[in-house]
Amino acid sequence: xxxxxxxxxxxxxxxxxxxxxxxxxxxxxxxxxxxxxxxxxxxxxxxxxxxxxxxxxxxxxxxxxxxxxxxxxxxxxxxxxxxxx
Amino acid sequence: xxxxxxxxxxxxxxxxxxxxxxxxxxxxxxxxxxxxxxxxxxxxxxxxxxxxxxxxxxxxxxxxxxxxxxxxxxxxxxxxxxxxxxxxxxxxxxxxxxxxxxxxxxxxxxxxxxxxxxxxxxxxxxxxxxxxxxxxxxxxxxxxxxxxxxxxxxxxxxxxxxxxxx
Numbered sequence: 001x002x003x004x005x006x007x008x009x010x011x012x013x014x015x016x017x018x019x020x021x022x023x024x025x026x027x028x029x030x031x032x033x034x035x036x037x038x039x040x041x042x043x044x045x046x047x048x049x050x051x052x053x054x055x056x057x058x059x060x061x062x063x064x065x066x067x068x069x070x071x072x073x074x075x076x077x078x079x080x081x082x083x084x085x
Numbered sequence: 086x087x088x089x090x091x092x093x094x095x096x097x098x099x100x101x102x103x104x105x106x107x108x109x110x111x112x113x114x115x116x117x118x119x120x121x122x123x124x125x126x127x128x129x130x131x132x133x134x135x136x137x138x139x140x141x142x143x144x145x146x147x148x149x150x151x152x153x154x155x156x157x158x159x160x161x162x163x164x165x166x167x168x169x170x171x172x173x174x175x176x177x178x179x180x181x182x183x184x185x186x187x188x189x190x191x192x193x194x195x196x197x198x199x200x201x202x203x204x205x206x207x208x209x210x211x212x213x214x215x216x217x218x219x220x221x222x223x224x225x226x227x228x229x230x231x232x233x234x235x236x237x238x239x240x241x242x243x244x245x246x247x248x249x250x251x
Contacts, residue, residue: 009151010222011235055220058154077151077220080235084150084180084221085132085192085212 002027002072006038012052012078015044025076029068031061034076045078053079097121101163101176103156107183110190118177119195128204130212132192134185141227146185151220155180162214166196169210170203178211180221191223 001024008016025037031054039045045052054061055077056068070076102118112131119127134146163176174197185191194211198204215221224235 007151009149009220010224014235055151055154058151058157060218077154079151079220080222082216082218082220083223083235084148084155084219085216 001025002070002074004070004072004074004076007075007077009077009080010083011080012045012048015047016042018042025070027070029070030065031056031068032063032065034068035063038078048078048080051081055079097123099167099174101160102178103159103163104179105150105152105155105182106179107181110179110181110193112190112193115177115179115193115195119175119197121174121197124174124197124199124204126199126201126204127195127197128201128208130192130194130208131190132212133190134187136187138225138227143187144226144228145187146191147224147226148180148182148185148191149222149224150180150182154220158218158220159215162211162218165214166207166211170198170207172198172200172203173207174198176207176211178215180215180219182221 003022004025005020006023007020008018013019023037023041025034034054035052053063056070057074060079061068112129116127116129134143136143159178163178166173166176175195177195178192180192181190192212192215194208194215196204196207196211198207222235
């Protein structure tokens, strides 16, 4: 297990009541497993199920089977649909 | 007079200026960041807060961002622009964060090139790419009770993963 900072933005921050938290996560995982773990922590995130992607070390990752390797101190962001500009 | 001064602006290195600020945007400063003696055109795009959203009057927008990742994503957009339009000289992208009242600017983009075609095309590409890839979100604060909503519109594909949201 590694300690990862999870960042919440926009709707995900409202749903969870958090801007950030440090979470123990498996070092070897996938994006959909990661999402499932976050849903266990914050079931209210289910409202974003079909709209969200993650950003791991500031790289977008879609929810799927893509293998992820995490390390202590990594940042994972929950990214609701973008609306900049 | 040095050889650098004789040649003039064509010696200046091209620059990408990307900034986020909670202060009101200065269009003059954005323009000045892009203008170059080697260029005959500066194309500008300014996005402003509209007074209506989904049939309700808007009081203001509130923006937030994953700031370090905005910088990296917009740097990648600048690389894309330079690859597609090699004649582009300077690129300035400034986005406001926090509260943006109606009719004020939330984003300003200025791009210079020797001739207008490249700058105009690049600015259009730039705002579309920003909206599709920069981790920035706006919350619409409307009149009538306390209903506020995060704008959930995704206007295009995710640049990296190529997943489209409807």
